[in-house]
Amino acid sequence: MAEHDTTSGTGAWVAVAVLLGIGIVGPLLVFVYDSETPTLLGFPFYYWFQFLMIPIVSVLTYAAFRIAQGATRRERRARGLGPEAGKEDRR
């Protein structure tokens, strides 16, 4: 990984905040999706849109996870700590 100064570290956390912010606020904007049409596979827009938000927020959260992981690793290295534990827990 390339050298990162503190500014890009802050940038990473801003990106995390934006991604999560969209994930939290988006599903609460009922006025955006309180419509019956267009329907999809028999589902009114209101319902399929909310179902659609599930994978979208999931992807946003995963992106936030990857960015946060990278930023944490850089910060830990800068403070002389070992790499973040838990790389081995994919089971």
Next chain:
Amino acid sequence: MSGVHGVELGVFVFFFLLVTVMGFVAARWRRGEHLDSLDEWGLGGRSFGTFVSWFLIGGDIYTAYTFVAVPALLYAGNMIGFFAVPYTIILYPIIFVFLPRLWSVSHRHGYVTPADFIRGRFGSKGLALAVAVTGVLATMPYIALQLVGIQVVLEVMGIGNGSDSWFVKDLPLLIAFAVLAAYTYSSGLRAPALIAFVKDTLIYIVIIVAVIYLPTKLGGWDGIFAAAKTSFGHANDAAVAAGKPPSAGIIPAQPLHWAYVSLALGSALALFMYPHSLTGVLASKNRSVIRRNASLLPAYSFLLGLLALLGFAAVAAGVKTDNAQLAVPLMFRAMFPDWFAGVAFAAIAIGALVPAAIMSIAAANLWTRNVYKAFINPTATPKQEARQSKLISLVVKFGALIFVVALPNEFAINLQLLGGVWILQTLPALVGGLYTRWFHRYALLAGWAVGMVYGTWVAYIQPSAADPHAHFGSSLAVVPLTDTKGYIALTAFVLNMVVVVLATLAMRALKVSEGVDETRPDDYHADAGDPGVHEVPLEEPGTAPATG
């Protein structure tokens, strides 16, 4: 209801007896093995990686809440019930933000409960007591929801019907309750842990069959939505003819948006304040597991949403009942062969027993650690602690039973939402404390008290739709200074925060002692393997660990 079906009842009783036996056998798991097999269980809990955690937490999401409470609202034409979907979507980004910090500080200092953290952070035993007592109290209506789920299934199967005596009517529930209480008392957390495998298997089978098979029989999802719309249209016409406002529908009108949003947001903020869910999070291996899971868990929301829509499917299937909570079980009975209906009912009942057991144990451990040991008997022996936890787990379940009997439960979801009203009042101390030491401990206590009193009072004065003299009939109330209805928990929370901020300014102006903070800034970023990070002893000596 057409009485008892032999095959259905047989299958149900088979599974119920199976898990009951497992529940009691779990107590003997330990005997004859080496001493630390219980600890082994706890250690297992502490080393859960992404996959195991994902599976376990997922199994916990499907309780009576998902199968009975949420679809009941939709069946009744109350489209607000679909708030469960945005609730479980936004839950995970929220978890992502603050739980890793709590994980870190808890592992540095050996905190097991939220109240432990509060005591360490604010140096205030009083505030910790408030948080602990709230946790125990709020768990009771949540367990009550599970008991209602069991009651509903028993009723649909025709057990305990046909009698006017309340005792005979409630007898099956009392038996189920006694069984639950007995094996949690004797086996602790090993009981639900062992049963959870049966529960999850049954539940996943039923969910997948239900959301795939039922729509094909009911003219597809467009058929289901069309049938619901037509039926609610008739209901609205009837309501208008009777001089009442039309209320049924499949999409919330603009005045209901805040109710929808506040229920979703309030529930999402509240969930991880509960003792049982927090301890489960602390059981994960490191910070990354929490964040990775936060991006995987939404997969469950998808099935949850389809299950909620079974409320509409029940309308399409022509199920007619005055008690909306019976709708989905009645549909299962009408649409499935008897043996599979038995499997489905067993899944719902066992799916309610397991979380009820886990919740009562977590609440009991919270009590023992932060009330009994902190205030009543500081020098308690492990044996006394264990006895206390067991006793309180009974008290909590008994409290839940009182909620079932005393409160209107035509919509059991209100029970869970009442728990949310209370538990959300601990958020300023807990989450605020994770980020800042600016809030004053006495201000947090004052805010908590105001939020609790306001929330309880407003919930108390809500009549139910069926009975204008009932109390605790709704979790929605008009937000002060507006004419919009919103979730009481969130309104009380805002009031709580206002008091916290104003009182903090006052306390700081008066220079009241703010207590000693035993945590340091870098505690909030520590990860497994760092200096000073210990495995959290997730169990009271002699009792079961709390997880889930």
